[in-house]
Amino acid sequence: MGLLLGACGSLRYYTQAVRGQSELVFHRRNIGTIVSNPATDPKLAARLLLAQQARLFASQHLGLPDNRSYTRYVDLHRNYVVWNVFAAPRYSVEPVLYCFPVAGCVAYRGYFAEADAKAEAARLQKKGDDVEIGGVSAYSTLGWFADPILSSMLRWDDDELDSTIFHELAHQLIYVKDDTAFNESFATFVQDQGLREWRQSRGLPAQDDRTQAMDNGFTKLVLDLRDRLKKLYASGVGDTAMEGGKQQEIAAFRERYKQWRDRDWPKEHGYDAWVAAPINNARLLPFGLYDQWTPAFAELFKQSQGQWLAFYQRVRDLARQPKLQRDATLVQLGRRVATSLAAP
Structure with missing residues (x-):
């Protein structure tokens, strides 16, 4: 019975994935045609044209795949293309893993409809897991499809849009099953170094490292919280003491964050909302995956x-x-x- 239910659940998941990917394929439009159309909004045309120049740079100068990925555009009419569901046991910082034939085992499941992601999150919460849902603006099919530029990606500035193209193409070039930290760290390095070279090729100055330094500092704080929770969960105390200790560690993290912000970044409040929102094990999972190596x-x-x-x-x-x-x-x-x- 368990295997049958698991199979049915997997069938439903793959059905929504196939449907969602098919819709992207059906609605994608050639960027050259969009840019050359006089009716196209000039701002959209300019951004897509710059992205195409970055796409060409990726293949000619960064050695990334030369294919039809990111030569087409899809207007999603929604903020995100997929919603990822992360889960971890109530007293563990290790993720609930989802395994797929091509990608291997990863720490999340992606859904093309937010309602489906919420339904999966509710199922996991009913089991007692900590759960987090995160909207995703772009993803890679690892070269199985010609991935398009999505309207959700245009919410970013030009640097993030162009460098994300480098990141996703890097996944198409080299990908190791069951090693998310390796894959994401590799793609993140290609993204960052590629952006440096892309800006230099256009005569632009180097990026201000201030934002990256602040991101690194915040990530360090979150990883410290995760390490503290890991030690707590390994201590073997009872559930009541475990829950109390968990909440104490989260409260102490918020205080450390406030001290760090006020000392090092007194005028910056970009992380305040994240810190103020409910924090659980699943919410900590994405941190460190993209830059560990x-x-x-x-x-x-x-x-x-x-x-x-x-x-x-x-x-x-x-x-x-x-x-x-x-x-x-x-x-x-x-x-x-x-x-x-x-x-x-």
């Missing part, structure tokens, strides 16, 4: 003399290693970065 990939790029094709070959060699060996190599690469930064 980025220093290691930066070191690998440096060792490749900044040559993209040589860098990708070294990443492929790394991807073929067993996970434990791969993680150990990434740790070593990261230590070299830390050592060089600490040197006088």
